[in-house]
Amino acid sequence: MTATIAPGGDLDIAAAAGLFADPTRARVLMALSDGRALPASVLAAEAAVTPQAASTQLARLTGAGLLTVERSGRHRYYQLATGQVAVVLEALAQLAPMQPVRSLRHSTRATQLRSARTCYDHLAGRLGVQITQALIDAGALAAGDGITDTRRRPGDRLSSQLTEHPYTLGPHATQILVSLGVAADRLTDNDRSSQRPLLRFCLDWSEQQHHLAGRLGAHLLAAFIEAGWITRIQGQRAVRLTDTGRHGLHTRLGLDLLDT
Amino acid sequence: MTATIAPGGDLDIAAAAGLFADPTRARVLMALSDGRALPASVLAAEAAVTPQAASTQLARLTGAGLLTVERSGRHRYYQLATGQVAVVLEALAQLAPMQPVRSLRHSTRATQLRSARTCYDHLAGRLGVQITQALIDAGALAAGDGITDTRRRPGDRLSSQLTEHPYTLGPHATQILVSLGVAADRLTDNDRSSQRPLLRFCLDWSEQQHHLAGRLGAHLLAAFIEAGWITRIQGQRAVRLTDTGRHGLHTRLGLDLLDT
DNA sequence: GCGACACTTCCACGAACATGGAACCGATCG
DNA sequence: CGATCGGTTCCATGTTCGTGGAAGTGTCGC
Known part of the structure; x- marks a missing residue:
């Protein structure tokens, strides 16, 4: 199945941007922006939301192709699908800091x-x-x-x-x-x-x-x-x-x- | 008076992304992404919405600092406030899904x-x-x-x-x-x-x-x-x-x- | 001054959508 | 096996937000 690159289509920028436009999703993506693979529970803590909320958003991000999942036992590890996602995050971050910046005081729950x-x-x-x-x-x-x-040694499974x-x-x-x-x-x-x-x-x-x-x-x-x-x-x-x-x-x- | 101090650093990313997450706003920004200054009516046509809708979104974008306005007679010319906005648009365009063609005109323009x-x-x-x-x-x-x-290579910083x-x-x-x-x-x-x-x-x-x-x-x-x-x-x-x-x-x- | 025009604001309707509670599945541990 | 835990799905709720109609403000041309 060769991706038929329809040469007349329009790009849905709004849909792509919408994936970043929710606080929960944005925090999840930020937590993953260094390329690590993290389990859903950690991401929920990182975003300071309930597991259901995190799961919903993770499903959305995965469905849209921004994340990939890997199952390992009863955990599911999420990871950025492509570095382009991190590029977008960085670009947005440079546009954002019109508000008081406090990059350090991460979600205290996640830090704890x-x-x-x-x-x-x-x-x-x-x-x-x-x-x-x-x-x-x-x-x-x-x-x-x-x-x-x-x-960690080769073959060790996380958690x-x-x-x-x-x-x-x-x-x-x-x-x-x-x-x-x-x-x-x-x-x-x-x-x-x-x-x-x-x-x-x-x-x-x-x-x-x-x-x-x-x-x-x-x-x-x-x-x-x-x-x-x-x-x-x-x-x-x-x-x-x-x-x-x-x-x-x-x-x-x-x-x-x-x-x- | 705007300064509603949003309680979270990463929230700003969601807010910034939200500005791109609407079809009307996205089209307006795309139309402006080459740095030109265009009047509201042209932007309304470009986004295919009524003047009121365009005006509302232009006000939002301007208030958020993404656009600048200049009055000239009974026209108002809008322009990107900074090239960083164009950077975000380009970055988003790469992960945006294709959209089915809407019309021949659109198609030829997209090809151009x-x-x-x-x-x-x-x-x-x-x-x-x-x-x-x-x-x-x-x-x-x-x-x-x-x-x-x-x-991407394992361990690479993505950002x-x-x-x-x-x-x-x-x-x-x-x-x-x-x-x-x-x-x-x-x-x-x-x-x-x-x-x-x-x-x-x-x-x-x-x-x-x-x-x-x-x-x-x-x-x-x-x-x-x-x-x-x-x-x-x-x-x-x-x-x-x-x-x-x-x-x-x-x-x-x-x-x-x-x-x- | 009068009408046309560019643009904005007010308002109310309607549609997405994010969230939490409850229930459910599968894997792990004792 | 029974208990627990990680994770997801279903569903109902509440809110946000974009939009169009109507009306208002200022500008231009005659």
Whole structure:
């Protein structure tokens, strides 16, 4: 099917512009404008709308050919279909700033999500990734085969638990984890009451790095909440690190968190 | 008094896009996209709407700062406030879907537009693309680094295609461009009187290739018109290449243009 | 001054369309 | 298997917004 380039047609500029003319769609497109592929839930948070609203607009944008979708498990990752979309965004942005510009104060909800959130029953986001890395650095976890960081590896799927990973408990696991509030008897690899593995890892969508999951991840989050290091933000998946928590992570793990 | 401070930076993009998202406004802007100043009645005819409708939309566009008005007797001449508006139109045109032909007149006019038109202050359409290519072939422009396709590569920043391009002046730039009527002292890269870059390129919506824009693009169009090589088609954006122009382009650039 | 003209404003009708609640599908986890 | 979660679809609501008719303001020509 050769695209019959009808040489007399008119271009429907208005229809194309209309796709950018809604706040929700504009924010979604802006969030994608660097070329990343993001799941619908993240885009909903980024645009500060309900999942239904986001889904509706994503369907519209996809139908119009501005976005492409890729399914991965129960997630759907959206991405700009062509760089031309980003060109339009940039061109429009230069026309827009007649209003007070505040490019930094992004949707706070999205920022919070990126910063720290729960993933099922364990920590994710920048905080989750950094704690995981700190556990490795401190010897509570050990990565096999010369792997020293938590970066994404080929074949890892976003936002789903990795069935195979190179990590094991490290030489100082008991000492450190107990000091963080996890009961020592929870560190056995085979808990009789559950087949759930002690160590599991997810690939974090916002950081493109691994964060700790599995039974240990759950215990750790529970311990942090128990100790008041972390509090849930009302009605959301985002969590907040308290001052106590910041101090605790610093003394116990040598972890210095830059900001929020 | 307008200053309704919209609560969101990205909202401005939606608002800006909204100005292009109406058929009437889009047609009006397209009619003005070559930088001319046209009276309201002409724009109403161009958009095929009643005078009231045109007036309403013109007021909206003017209020938003996209257009400027100048009164002259009982007429009001509208004009694009800035070339950035034309940039947005060109960018949108590339992702705009084709629209079925409405009439023979429309069809012939659309064909003329594809053939040769002005884009604010420089040449576009097939003629603009071919001249740009001829300038490269003749060594007046040089394309660097061999990356000639516009396809996206993984990890590329999508948003920087307008401002960054691989072209520079070529070894025969001065000789050729002067022979085409551009003053030699206009070829310095940094004109003190203007921050506008000498070389800029647009992706042509009708040809899917680059055409020359920027200060040089403007000088070149001015020189062609001055020399009588190109004339504007009465009341439209389309331009016509005269026989003199065809001959000039052949002898100076070795450019053989097939047809109209 | 009178009429014609260019253009605008007021107003009310009508059509898109974005949104949220509820229900539904499929995948993952325990 | 049951629970939950990510995501979508359906539907009813409410709002925005473009438009045309009628009327108003200023300009030009006789």
